Amino acid sequence: MEFAPDIPRWRQVAEVIRRRIKDGTYPPRTRIPSVVEITAEFGIAAVTAQKVHKGLREEGLIYTEPGLGSFVAERPEKSAAAEDV
Structure with a gap:
């Protein structure tokens, strides 16, 4: 992956993971x-990969089970009425 010089790498990698969650590559x-694994796939430092996890946790997209790993969070379905607002 080529990184944009003006955006922190952790944000760019988090966006890739976020897209994978939204497109169903990583289902709930x-x-x-x-x-x-993120360090190896994207060629980034472990500290940077930790920031990816932290950012996605803070967004509520993932949760971490100590000793088991990080998982995609369940997201409630939005009603059609809520989407129209």
Whole structure:
């Protein structure tokens, strides 16, 4: 992956993972790549990969089970009426 120089790398990688969650590559309750796996896939430092996980957790997109990994959070379905607002 080529990184844009003006955006922090962790944000760029988080966007890739976010897109994978939204497009169903990582469905709810499935494990997402670990810090080590993200480090290897994107060629970033472990500290940067930790920021990816932290950012996605803060957004409520993932949750972490100690000793098991990080998983895609369940998201409630939006009603059609709520989408129209």
